[in-house]
Amino acid sequence: MNPALGQLDAARSLALGDGRYYGTIIPGVLPIIGPSASASLEVRRWGADFLAEAFASPAWGADEKQASALTVLATLKDYVEGVDDRSVVKSAIQAAASIYPLVYRYIISNPNDAQNWQLMLAIKSNILARMDAAPPGVRICCVKFLQQIILVQTPGVIDPRRPDPNDISLALVPRSHPLIPYVSLEAEGHGLLDRMLGILHGDHSDALLVTATLNSLGMLMQRRPIAVNKILASVFNFNPLKLANSPMTPKNKVIMKSIERTTRALLMNVMKRNPDGPNTGRIQQYLERMHRMRLDVFDESNRKRPAPVEPTDGLDQSKRQRLAANVPVAAPVVPPLPPGPVSFRQLFTLNPDGNTANFDVQAFKDPEQLLRILMPVLQSIDEARLGSAINAVRSRWVNLSKATPRPPSAPNTAGPVVDDEEEYEPDFEPEDAEQIVNRIDGGLSSNNFPDRIPDAPLAPYKLPEAPPLSEQEVQKHGDMTVRRAFGMLGAVDEKEKGKVTKGGFNRLAASDYGRDAWVTILARLATRANAGLDDPEEGIKDEHAVKRAKGNTNISEAVRDGLYQYIMNDWKKRIDVAISWLNEEWYNDTILSQSSHLAAKLNGTSTSAASSGLPKGNYQRTTLRLLDGILPYIEHTDKILLRFLSEIPALDHAILARMKKMADDPERIELAIMVLQYLYMFRPPVRSMVVDTLVDLWRDNDRAQASARKLLVRWRPEVLEQGGGGGGAAADVKSEGVSDKESANGALEVKAAS
Structure with a gap:
């Protein structure tokens, strides 16, 4: 082993433990792995892997990465132009994909540094030239590099209130930049996007390249909304089962399944991020069509040899029966019953020598398991054989009934036998009915009960009164009731909202049990449940005082909190709920104000609410609370605020x-x-x-x-x-x-x- 590799691996392990060391290790290893050094192929492979790993590490800060990225551009250029080893080229392209956005952001702030930008452009041109003729592994790395170029050279969405420092896009480039012409880079970005989408409609023999392209499209659609329509249009025209027209070899089957699953996962993630988007319906149709195509392709390939149309067997019982022939069914041989008393098991057992005669059904603890076994068995029984077996059991039962002597009947103590010609017409008098009841009671007591229950009138039964609830329990159950009401409101389909047959404040709140009916019920429960019960000298609460103190069982405030949370969860679609709620609050405050004025006139007194001329209530507090909750999320294009205030x-x-x-x-x-x-x-x-x-x-x-x-x-x-x-x-x-x-x-x- 090369001793230099041992030292390099030690430095690499140190950087993996703490990402802060990358900034000091890279300048130290560049003279060893750089273009000026006569390094061996193993050292260059280590250097390319280390650079790709370093600039992709999330533990290293973006500012330190940007400063170090400028120092490794010459090394990466030497790797992609002067080394033919596939491993070195792959790692170099991955490092270039991580470095390109950093150099791009540096050039935006330093328009005079043309040397570093020319090095980056040389690396970029070399990688783009490898896209069509490089080996499959290198082309996959080129797809990753393409994704980064498209992200950088297309305009992104910039929110000045919530800027994302990691989103580097064309929107950061001034129009008059000398090194980065805005129009040229934007055109190149869209052209490279078309080039990436062209991979989907090309040769599918390389499944890894196609799946890598599909995986790259998800990030592009998430971070660049301007390209969503173009990408989805290309995916909708994409056929993941394109190889179905080729011979159905095991390799082609694996390729088609892999591409189809990746495509389905991509579109499902798009729907999850925006379930109410304009393309959701088209995505669902495409997924259904792709599902049917997959069933057609793989069911035909896996179908077994069909059964013969014509019967191939004779009428021999030991062979398969002819399909259209009526085979006579031989009557089963029924063995005689043993002498003496006969059990139900012996009565229904027609073959005592079979294995099923000694089978204990009680071994099945789970009835569902027994049903799963019995249903197929019953469906496979021949109807003719089942009829013969039933007749055999019936004949056994008839013979047993004739052979068993009947118990002697009770002696007739009612007098002589009545002539058959006379008709007996019982008269249902109270005495006869009482005798019948006594006889039934006597039979029950003699068989089942030791003593007869004496006749006595039943005392009225009354349930014990429930213990009184404490204030905490009342508050707990009240909150549970309110949450349940809002749960039912959330379960109502929003397509049925607004179906109220009678308008105005005097309409029936629950006339159709729809969304509007539940909103009206809850709004009136919040406004009219305790109308007139509050202290008129209490004063109007602050709009932010929405939390109730412990032990306070004000149901109106609980419903108001629930309505506020329900509206804020999706305020754009539920702005009509807010307007309806505020109308109810204003109406209730107006009625209470009029009542307080009238009471003040009759009593000759002057309350604070009456003297001020303003209705004491919750309308203003609720309105300000809703406005303060909605205003932070209002965009400059949200005209729904105009509807709310109007x-x-x-x-x-x-x-x-x-x-x-x-x-x-x-x-x-x-x-x-x-x-x-x-x-x-x-x-x-x-x-x-x-x-x-x-x-x-x-x-x-x-x-x-x-x-x-x-x-x-x-x-x-x-x-x-x-x-x-x-x-x-x-x-x-x-x-x-x-x-x-x-x-x-x-x-x-x-x-x-x-």
């Missing part, structure tokens, strides 16, 4: 203040302005509050000044003249705005789309 029954400054908070995100400024514009035009009672909110935006948010100024110039121009906000003349801004008619049409289109 359909809830009441708005105030606290609710509209959430639009100012949402406008702190630069991407969502236009959505906030659109919501305020729609509310101004189609909800006249809140116009003053909307304009006040726009004024605050214009004064406090520098990025929203331009959008707010376009609306304030028409609705409150005196604020612009006072200054303190965006500045500029009102007349200059008015020319940039749109007309009221255009704004109304745009808002209506957005409302209809949501």
